[in-house]
Amino acid sequence: MIPPAFEYLRPTTIPEAIALLQQHGDDAKILSGGQSLIPMMKLRIARPAYLVDINRIAGLSYVKEEGGFLKIGGLTRESELEASPLIHSKYPLLVDTTHVIADPQVRNLATVAGNLAHGDPANDHPASMLALGAQVVATGAPGERVIPIEVFFVSLFTTALRQGEILTEIRIPVPPVRSGGAYFKLERKVGDFATAGVATQVSLDDKGAVQRAGIGLTNVGATPIKARKAEDFLRGKKLNTENIGQAAQLAADEAQPSSDLRGPAEYKKGLVKELARRSLSRAAQRAAK
Amino acid sequence: MAKKQLVRVKVNGRDRQAEVEPRLLLIHFIREVLELTGSHIGCDTSHCGACTVLLNGKTVKSCTMFAVQADGGEILTVEGLIKDGQLHPLQEGFKEEHGLQCGFCTPGMLMSSYALLHNNPKPSEEDIRWGISGNLCRCTGYQNIVRAVQFAADKIAQGGAK
Numbered sequence: 001m002i003p004p005a006f007e008y009l010r011p012t013t014i015p016e017a018i019a020l021l022q023q024h025g026d027d028a029k030i031l032s033g034g035q036s037l038i039p040m041m042k043l044r045i046a047r048p049a050y051l052v053d054i055n056r057i058a059g060l061s062y063v064k065e066e067g068g069f070l071k072i073g074g075l076t077r078e079s080e081l082e083a084s085p086l087i088h089s090k091y092p093l094l095v096d097t098t099h100v101i102a103d104p105q106v107r108n109l110a111t112v113a114g115n116l117a118h119g120d121p122a123n124d125h126p127a128s129m130l131a132l133g134a135q136v137v138a139t140g141a142p143g144e145r146v147i148p149i150e151v152f153f154v155s156l157f158t159t160a161l162r163q164g165e166i167l168t169e170i171r172i173p174v175p176p177v178r179s180g181g182a183y184f185k186l187e188r189k190v191g192d193f194a195t196a197g198v199a200t201q202v203s204l205d206d207k208g209a210v211q212r213a214g215i216g217l218t219n220v221g222a223t224p225i226k227a228r229k230a231e232d233f234l235r236g237k238k239l240n241t242e243n244i245g246q247a248a249q250l251a252a253d254e255a256q257p258s259s260d261l262r263g264p265a266e267y268k269k270g271l272v273k274e275l276a277r278r279s280l281s282r283a284a285q286r287a288a289k
Numbered sequence: 290m291a292k293k294q295l296v297r298v299k300v301n302g303r304d305r306q307a308e309v310e311p312r313l314l315l316i317h318f319i320r321e322v323l324e325l326t327g328s329h330i331g332c333d334t335s336h337c338g339a340c341t342v343l344l345n346g347k348t349v350k351s352c353t354m355f356a357v358q359a360d361g362g363e364i365l366t367v368e369g370l371i372k373d374g375q376l377h378p379l380q381e382g383f384k385e386e387h388g389l390q391c392g393f394c395t396p397g398m399l400m401s402s403y404a405l406l407h408n409n410p411k412p413s414e415e416d417i418r419w420g421i422s423g424n425l426c427r428c429t430g431y432q433n434i435v436r437a438v439q440f441a442a443d444k445i446a447q448g449g450a451k
Contacts, residue, residue, distance in 0.1 A: 105341055
């Protein structure tokens, strides 16, 4: 399949890229990893007249802790996150997530920021970032603005990013001690979108009660879903079997799946409950270590 | 038609260049412009991995990348595995262990396995299965492919080719 013709633009700085995006407006799309965009262009779902390839902009690929945040650069590849010792030492939820995104070749090109900016509820990082309470940095002509992840996903394929803005950084608050997270996803085969997925991140106090719980759901609604009722329910409680079971039920209640080739809506709700139970149990084990 | 762009790459150690339309996919550049037809087009939808090549040492699906994006890069295709008329241990392994039947997936399997062994010279069976998880095979059930990669890992460890 041959994608429609386009003009290819390759800026080397962020201001240059923003100027090109402003100049060409809705006719332009950012080309980052391209692992969602190029398939969509082949299918004529996307027909941008201009592609602004941001891959040659230096200094946007990093994973580091700074000022109380884990910072992931706008061009950091999934495979770089997967290989990062820092991520392996403190962010098991991100290890789980990146490991089940597509396949090795796709992860070598796909970016973490693109996984969010694409606004696809079937992508995996939206749920993990919701669970972690992330923020994204949008850089445009007026400068940077910081957007909390819970208001980033507006509707199907639509995010809070404005025309002429680039997602340049993801910030995740460094978790306190006694924190843990996990991601559980059911997919029909490697590389398929999730039938459903549940990301959880918990922080416990010194008595083992939940101080903060974050729960994000993949591909069970028009946008990625933050399971607020389940999060609120867990606050102050111990992560025992009964409380985990109740929180998992609340998360399933908050899911809004539709029936499709991956299964009926009722099945997917049941799946969310079971994945939430497993994810919270694993997160609790990891937090207790 | 969009303005053509010059693409310069090093492919299997040789400098190559051509003016191409931006929408030309890397796999078409490799097969039709450079006339290296070892890399295959399977699904053309980023699922099967038959088009896998190495770009700057990392595996990519060349059906899901534009040739212009590879400009300035180094590409290794299946044609680049053979050295001085000697099969690479992976190629030998696929032959000895019957790691193929129809052979359509083989170029991609070889390139993913090549990258795997480069990063992880002594992979476990699970590592191998994860390493080739972006490559589909309809013939072998993967068993003999896993054995072929193990064969190559052993051979390289015993001082065969790199």
